[in-house]
Amino acid sequence: MKNNKHIIIALTVLTAILLLFVIASPYLFSASYDLDMKNALQVPSSSHLFGSDNLGRDLFGRSFIGLRLSMALALVIQIICLFVGAILGAISGYYGGVIDKAYIIIQDVVMSFPSLIASLCLIAMLGPGIYTLIIALSCTNWVTYARLIRSEVVSLKELDYIQGARAIGASSGYVLFRHILPNVLRPLIPLFTLMIGHTVMAISGLGFWVLVYSRQQRKSV
């Protein structure tokens, strides 16, 4: 418990710094919009930490400004995935039987496609745009959560206190939300943070293929 407190403090401080930086970046790095042809294509230095691009703009500042949108999008996508994954994984793990078998087939189908290519196809079908991006990445990423949650639920539901809760007459929904899901959260939190980074990479990858942003937004990437 003592160690937990340290971790929580460290995490809050870190997140606060990151958030501040990301939110304040357009103001902090307003100079990185300016063209400066004299200093184009510089190597990293003290004035340009990541160097500069072919129009002389500071890449460090531009990365942060670009990260702003990507981070926000990644958060939204991961929250959607978490909800969808938690509900589907918990239901299939808890009820088992036919529902579980059907779910496994869906899961295998989704997982058998490389997620980036699957999202690319979806975006190509639906047309580029931020909402399409959210839909496309959510459709491919929820499986990660669902898989973890399902396996946790399967092992948890045999525990005595879960069986005991059922025995005192608790409904399935009650058992799932009151007893099972709080116990599943523990391994989910690290996965969630990892997946945000993963999604930021996916968004920039898709952004590279000009499938995501309109012209105005693309400028910032």
Place this chain on the structure above:
Amino acid sequence: MFEIRNLSKIYNSGVIHKASLKAVDDVTFSVDRGETVGIIGESGCGKTSLAKMILKLLKSSSGSMYLNGEDVSSIRGEKLKSYRRKVQIIFQNPESSINPHMKIYNCIAEVLRINKLASRKSEDEKALINQLISMVGLQQEHLNRYSWELSGGQVQRVALARVLALKPELLVADEPTSMLDVSVQAQVLTLLRSMQREQGFAMLFISHDLDVVRIMCDRVIVMFMGKIVESGTIDQVFSHPCHTYTKSLLEEYECLRS
């Protein structure tokens, strides 16, 4: 009062090499009001599967169950809920029988809330919980703790308090003291006995400890490989065992006694 007829549970496994395991095989017995029936047998003989089927936590493969003459083999919904109020269970392992993320107060309150015996956070609820907790010999200070802050015997008392809140007609005790020390076992068993005397519920006492069965039960059923191989009153079975398994069980037991 409670009766089981030809109950079986078969686990199927494998897709290509199909194998089926008969965990419980054609079990028939009955329990009368206020009576304690012991079930003994080695680990893996289907005792726990049987308990779970009685609680309707596990679907039976075939056979039927009757409570007060009513067929309860395939009840659902409200009927199932009222059945579960009448039939309750205490588990073996104190480490896992209470949710570690919930305070003891909430653990007991949960039972009352789900069965609508008291409204949430009312004075009624508090009074009822205090009454239950003192009945099983715990203090109010325990209510604000978590299960892992209590000893094994105390957790079993909490489990008993949860069960007693529903005033069950049949209590299934699945090796309730096999993880406890001798002196704590004595405390829990005497508590169980006095509660039974007070509330008059019938008890199905599952154990592998012959000493405990001998002192707690009126009748005993011996299970071996999913089947009932012998049943009768304590005296009958302990003094005149018929089946070879019972004989060897008693032989080892007598050997340890002397």
Place this chain on the structure above:
Amino acid sequence: MEKLLEIKNLCTHFDSRNGCVNAVCNVNMDIYRGQIIGLIGETGCGKSVLGQSVLRLLPKNACITGKILFEGKDILKMSVKELRAVRGHKIAFICQNPAEALNPLMKNGTQIMESVRINQALSKKECRKTSIDLLSVLGFSEPKAIMHQFPNELSGGMKQRVLAAMGMSGYPSLLIADEPTKGLDAIKRGQVIATIRKFTETTGCAVLIITHDLKFASAICDTIAVMYAGEIAEMGDAKTLFNDPKHPYLMSLIKSQPCEGLNVLNGTVCSLIDLPSNCRFFDRCSYATGVCQDQHPNLLTLNEEHRVRCLKYV
């Protein structure tokens, strides 16, 4: 008889957030070659900690003082290298849960042969032969078949014996078994007793059994030490101890067994963090007098074989 292990004034305490936990206080004990000695007591009385102290298997926040002389050498002062030579080779440890102590992905034979090879420099063929011999000594009728099976194909009692075979592979002179009968029924308990007996008879090894099962202890042990709140409360020959218990704790423990009438011993063990300066059993003792409230009893020697920590017998 030759002294094998000599425990002198052993104290083990743990530094925890709530204070210092005195798990074992001032324990003196001798184990002779070929002797089966039992350590009985309830959860948290320090019996497992004592067993683990002997092999220095405790976590880092544990502090062990005193002396543990094994064949004349102090285990507590040994270097890591010397300690490793003792663990497994000369002192074997069988842990509580046989189900989890075997690797489920390795065949029983491979696991036994592995421990044989670590302990003795033998060729693979000889290893195999030794392993099969060990299994047949332990009462397996078809040791070759067992070698080819995986642990999940065995019952709890059989796993226990496979573990015992691994423990025996180094022909140790001391075997420490922590709760070998936990969760076993009467028949399997009988098997464990037979196994351990056979083991001592064939190898002349001493066994330290840590258990809370009074009946099992009385059936198998030559000498028994009863622990209460980190101290030895009573110690002596198994038969005298159970037929004529002297310490009020042991008396009530025996009486609280189901076969002895299930007489409840009220109260709980005192906290190991702030230990009382008087008798540790004072609160629960039905024989307590005024003297008991003020004085901490020492271990009294009643006769050569029987020692008790109670002021009643001063």
